[in-house]
Amino acid sequence: xxxxxxxxxxxxxxxRLLEPVKITKTTRAIVTLLExxxxxxxxxxxxxxxxxxPEFKNRESHTAEEIExxxxxxKDSWE
Numbered sequence: 001x002x003x004x005x006x007x008x009x010x011x012x013x014x015x016r017l018l019e020p021v022k023i024t025k026t027t028r029a030i031v032t033l034l035e036x037x038x039x040x041x042x043x044x045x046x047x048x049x050x051x052x053x054p055e056f057k058n059r060e061s062h063t064a065e066e067i068e069x070x071x072x073x074x075k076d077s078w079e
Contacts, residue, residue: 009033 006018009031035043050056062070 007031 003021005021008016008018010016015031
C-alpha cells in the first residue's frame with residue numbers, strides 16, 4: 001500500500017516528517033520536491049504569463065454548445 005506523508009527537507013538534505021508514521025521495517029520512499037508555498041506563486045505566475053501570450057489570447061474559441069456537439073460526435077464515432 002502506498003502512503004503519502006508531507007515532509008520538509010533542509011538545505012543539508014535532512015528530512016523531517018510533518019506527521020507521524022508507523023514503520024515496522026526499513027522502507028523505500030520516493031521524494032518529490034515541491035515549490036515553496038511561502039515563496040513565489042510558481043505555477044500561478046507561469047499560468048498568468050501564459051494566459052497573457054498572444055497565442056492564447058488570439059486562439060480559436062467555441063461556444064459551450066459547439067464543444068458539446070464535438071464531444072458527442074467523438075462519442076458517436078466510438079460506437
